Amino acid sequence: MTGLVPLIALGAGAVLAMLLAPKAPAWLVRGVAGAAMALAAGVSALRLGLPVGDGPAILSDDGLARFGTLVASLTGLAALVWLRPAPPAREGPALMALATLGAALLSGATHAAPFFIGLELVTLSLIAMFVLPLTRPALEAGYKLLIMGGAGAASLLMGLAFLYAASGSLEFQGWTPVPGLRGDPLMAIGTAFLLGGLAFKFALVPFHMWAPDGFEGAPAAAAAFAGAASKAAVAIALVRLADVGLPEPVWSGALMALGAASILLGNFLALRQSSLTRMLGYSSVAHSGYIAVIVASGLAAPEAVPFYILAYAPALLAALCVGARLGPDPRIEDLRGLGWRSPLSGAALTLGLISLAGLPAVAGFIAKIYLFVAILSAGDWVSVVAAVIGSALGFYYYLRFVVIVWRRLPPGTEDTPYPVREAPAASAPALPLAEVAVLVSASALLLAAGLYPAPFTEVLAALVP
Amino acid sequence: MGLSGAFAIWAGALGLVAMALAITRPNVVHALIWVVAGLISLAAGFFALGAGFAGAVQILIYAGAIIAVFIFVVMTIDSGDAALARERVRLGKGWKLPLVLVLAVLAPVALSLPGGGLDGAPVAVPAQRLGALLFGPWAVAVEVASAMLIAALLGARHLARREGGQ
The missing domain is CATH 1.20.5 (Single alpha-helices involved in coiled-coils or other helix-helix interfaces)
Known part of the structure; x- marks a missing residue:
């Protein structure tokens, strides 16, 4: 039952942070939520390589669940560092702990009930975190996530109901089709609805509209969690569902089509963005597409999806952390010369962006190799073409942002370290220690996994039974 | 099919009629009352099939709590003759595509249900x-x-x- 310790810690931390929020000082509230996440991350990291434990029948305590909990807790912890909403929003840390709890539950779910509750807990907490600043763009982003998340939840429930009607089981493993049994059309419709619902949560085209608005309007911490932790948890749920053998060609075909469309459209729409966060929003749609295509290709390499998460999450965190420093909705011109004025920010942003682009020496390159090995071995040429075009477009728009970071400013304007158009009160000249820690550890992880990936791939390959 | 199965089918048919009326009534309050009627028919079907708890939940929470709140909210919003006229115009057009979509989803479901679904006496849960x-x-x-x-x-x-x- 040790597998439940992270869930209990996160739940208790969330409740405690909520109760403390009205009266206690802000650092204490953040500390309580942060301690719960650190405990959850530590327990999952220590148990990463242990054999599958026993627990409640509806949750699995295996390597994938521990990896998902670890990613969610570390992302939550990093996001907590720069969760700087408007003064009355003291609910932030409690909501972040709740979202982490949802992602941890989702990555362990082998049953429809924790699967749905985990997804909805993540979505509801994200909606609340999106609207924390109470600005127009934030409210719009939260409203879009509310409506689209509601539609996704409805589709998901419909799919689960059909799968239950056809198979009589709420366990994932009970959905493995029995040849010759009636009810196959029901299974196929159920799978289609299930995929539709997951596509909303995973921001796959054509259900992606909330992602760019969320990245642009919501607080960077909430966007980072939506992009990294919740995406990792849904990806792990997809890996588990791929193991079930849901009816073909609905499962692989639809997932492949959604993935290829997301790669193409996400990259095309990111191409001309001049806002860093909006570009990252569209790029997150494209990266969801890459993961969906890997899952649809049959997962020949079991560590492919965990490694993709390992490469994607720190890169996104680093880029969003630097972006949050520059004020709300940083534009490409705000980045000019950043590398010379704040070398750490510039270097972390550069590493994050070239990892997202998939250039060598960083983890994103290895992730791209896994992607191409997976789709080439599956031999689906549509997705190969989509991935090639998407990667080529990615080089262009990520490097556009990298190049401007290292351009020198015109003389006479070097005084202010962060020349933002309207300097927000929160952006102090020097980086706080906690953000330095986030940037350094994200950069170190990207470089380590990119230069010497063998230990990482060994650990991750052992996660999947 | 026993007596309870026949009752469940009758309740289901009543529910379908009530829900169809809920969609086609231009007056929102009337439509919501028909939704309540549809939910109660559904609950009657649950009771007949032995799922007493699901039936009770259907009446207490869905019909009793959720739709009641909807009705209160709608009644606080002034919906006069103009709203009625607007709804009539909207109902007149744009119903064909949703109907086709619903049938496209429901037809395979209805065809794939094994043996009409009501073999033997229902088991009470x-x-x-x-x-x-x-x-x-x-x-x-x-x-x-x-x-x-x-x-x-x-x-x-x-x-x-x-x-x-x-």
Whole structure:
């Protein structure tokens, strides 16, 4: 039952942070939520390589669940560092702990009930975190996530109901089709609805509209969690569902089509963005597409999806952390010369962006190799073409942002370290220690996994039974 | 098919008629009352098939709580003759595509149900078995469902506080 310790810690931390929020000082509230996440991350990291434990029948305590909990807790912890909403929003840390709890539950779910509750807990907490600043763009982003998340939840429930009607089981493993049994059309419709619902949560085209608005309007911490932790948890749920053998060609075909469309459209729409966060929003749609295509290709390499998460999450965190420093909705011109004025920010942003682009020496390159090995071995040429075009477009728009970071400013304007158009009160000249820690550890992880990936791939390959 | 099966089918047919009327009534309050009627028919079907707890939930929570709140909200909004006329125009057009979509989803479902679905006498499922499930193997899911309510509560409170001018 040790597998439940992270869930209990996160739940208790969330409740405690909520109760403390009205009266206690802000650092204490953040500390309580942060301690719960650190405990959850530590327990999952220590148990990463242990054999599958026993627990409640509806949750699995295996390597994938521990990896998902670890990613969610570390992302939550990093996001907590720069969760700087408007003064009355003291609910932030409690909501972040709740979202982490949802992602941890989702990555362990082998049953429809924790699967749905985990997804909805993540979505509801994200909606609340999106609207924390109470600005127009934030409210719009939260409203879009509310409506689209509601539609996704409805589709998901419909799919689960059909799968239950056809198979009589709420366990994932009970959905493995029995040849010759009636009810196959029901299974196929159920799978289609299930995929539709997951596509909303995973921001796959054509259900992606909330992602760019969320990245642009919501607080960077909430966007980072939506992009990294919740995406990792849904990806792990997809890996588990791929193991079930849901009816073909609905499962692989639809997932492949959604993935290829997301790669193409996400990259095309990111191409001309001049806002860093909006570009990252569209790029997150494209990266969801890459993961969906890997899952649809049959997962020949079991560590492919965990490694993709390992490469994607720190890169996104680093880029969003630097972006949050520059004020709300940083534009490409705000980045000019950043590398010379704040070398750490510039270097972390550069590493994050070239990892997202998939250039060598960083983890994103290895992730791209896994992607191409997976789709080439599956031999689906549509997705190969989509991935090639998407990667080529990615080089262009990520490097556009990298190049401007290292351009020198015109003389006479070097005084202010962060020349933002309207300097927000929160952006102090020097980086706080906690953000330095986030940037350094994200950069170190990207470089380590990119230069010497063998230990990482060994650990991750052992996660999947 | 026994007497209870026949009753369940009758209740289901009544529910279908009520829900069709709910969609086609231009007056919103009338439509909501028909939704209540449809939900009660559904609950009658559940009772006939032995799922007494599901039937009770259907009446108490869906018909009793959720739709009642909807009716109160709608009644506080003034919907005069103009709204009626607008709804009539909207109902006149644009109903064909949704109907085709619904049939496209429902037809394979209806065709694939094994043997009409009502073979033999229905087996009653007592509420104790559901309770044993909720407090036994599903306990984690129930606990986290309460966390979901906390998240919704925090979000709603945060949004409402601004309107209070605080």
